[in-house]
Amino acid sequence: xxxxxxxxxxxxxxxxxxxxxxxxxxxxxxxxxxxxxxxxxxxxxxxxxxxxxxxxxxxxxxxxxxxxxxxxxxxxxxxxxxxxxxxxxxxxxxxxxxxxxxxxxxxxxxxx
Amino acid sequence: xxxxxxxxxxxxxxxxxxxxxxxxxxxxxxxxxxxxxxxxxxxxxxxxxxxxxxxxxxxxxxxxxxxxxxxxxxxxxxxxxxxxxxxxxxxxxxxxxxxxxxxxxxxxxxxxxx
Numbered sequence: 001x002x003x004x005x006x007x008x009x010x011x012x013x014x015x016x017x018x019x020x021x022x023x024x025x026x027x028x029x030x031x032x033x034x035x036x037x038x039x040x041x042x043x044x045x046x047x048x049x050x051x052x053x054x055x056x057x058x059x060x061x062x063x064x065x066x067x068x069x070x071x072x073x074x075x076x077x078x079x080x081x082x083x084x085x086x087x088x089x090x091x092x093x094x095x096x097x098x099x100x101x102x103x104x105x106x107x108x109x110x111x112x
Numbered sequence: 113x114x115x116x117x118x119x120x121x122x123x124x125x126x127x128x129x130x131x132x133x134x135x136x137x138x139x140x141x142x143x144x145x146x147x148x149x150x151x152x153x154x155x156x157x158x159x160x161x162x163x164x165x166x167x168x169x170x171x172x173x174x175x176x177x178x179x180x181x182x183x184x185x186x187x188x189x190x191x192x193x194x195x196x197x198x199x200x201x202x203x204x205x206x207x208x209x210x211x212x213x214x215x216x217x218x219x220x221x222x223x224x225x226x
Binding site: 090 | 116145147153154155157160167168200202204206212214215216217218219220222
C-alpha cells in the first residue's frame with residue numbers, strides 16, 4: 001500500500017529565511033513523487049516532480065526538492081521564503097499504474 | 113490550452129437532495145480523479161476513472177457515484193445529501209494511467225448543504 005506522511009501540520013518561517021517542508025513516503029516499486037501548493041479556495045497547483053534521475057529537482061517559483069531513497073523522503077525547499085509563499089502544501093506519491101496518494105498537507109506561514 | 117474545468121463553481125443544496133458536479137479534463141487526458149476537501153483540510157480520494165472505467169474508489173458510501181463519458185469528461189453525483197458533505201470537490205486529470213505525468217487540478221466546486 002502507498003502512503004505519504006507530512007509530519008508537520010504547520011511550518012512558520014521568517015521572510016528571507018530558507019524553508020523546508022518535510023515529506024516521507026511508502027510505496028512498492030519505484031516512486032513518482034510530487035509537490036503541490038494550494039492557495040485559499042483554489043485548486044492545487046503543481047510545483048515539481050521526481051520521476052527518475054538527478055535527486056535534486058527544481059520547480060516553479062524557486063522551489064526545489066531532494067529525493068532521498070534511503071530515507072524515503074522528498075523534502076520541499078526554498079532558499080529564501082517570501083510572504084506570498086504562505087499556503088497549504090501537499091506531497092503526493094504514485095507508482096506505475098497506481099493511484100495518486102496525497103499527504104495530509106502542511107500549512108506554511110511566512111512572517112514578514 | 114484550456115485547463116481542467118469544473119462546474120458549477122458553487123452549489124447550495126438542502127439535506128436529502130442530490131448534487132451533480134461536472135468536470136472536463138485537459139485535452140488528451142484520459143484519467144480523471146475526484147477528491148473531497150473539507151474546510152481547507154486534506155484531500156480525501158473519492159473516485160478515479162480512466163478510459164471510461166472506474167479504476168479505484170475511496171472509502172465513501174455508495175451515495176457517492178460517478179461516471180466518465182466517451183469524451184473523458186466526468187460527473188460526480190452525490191445522493192441523499194448530508195450536512196457533512198459540505199466541501200470543496202476537486203477534479204483533476206492526467207495522461208493515461210501508466211504515465212508519469214502529474215495531476216492537473218480544476219478550481220473546484222464548492223458544495224454547501226443546508
